Amino acid sequence: MTKRYPPEVREKAVRLVLERLDEFESPYAAAKAIGPLVDVHYEMLRVWVKKALTHGSQPSAKGSVDLSAAEREELARLRKENRDLKQANEILKLASAFFARELDPRQR
Structure with a gap:
């Protein structure tokens, strides 16, 4: 039996993969x-x-800007940190939506 996913779960999951595609x-x-x-x-x-x-x-394609090596390293670190925080937020949103559906008394 296939599992149906709500459209918002699908969109968020695809967005997460597309945002992190350059890491894989x-x-x-x-x-x-x-x-x-x-x-x-x-x-x-x-x-x-x-x-x-x-x-x-x-x-999105990243434009090339003349940055020093230290600035490039900091920018890369901040982008990774930002991506990780966004991913954590998306996962928490999905989990809260899941538990809200599970605890909804109208679903029983």
């Missing part, structure tokens, strides 16, 4: 790593990401 060697590897974090099967997530990429949801 392929969309498959990204989906396999991020899928369990958002409670979505990695193969389903891979299909969603593949569809999003073919429809033009490419990750």
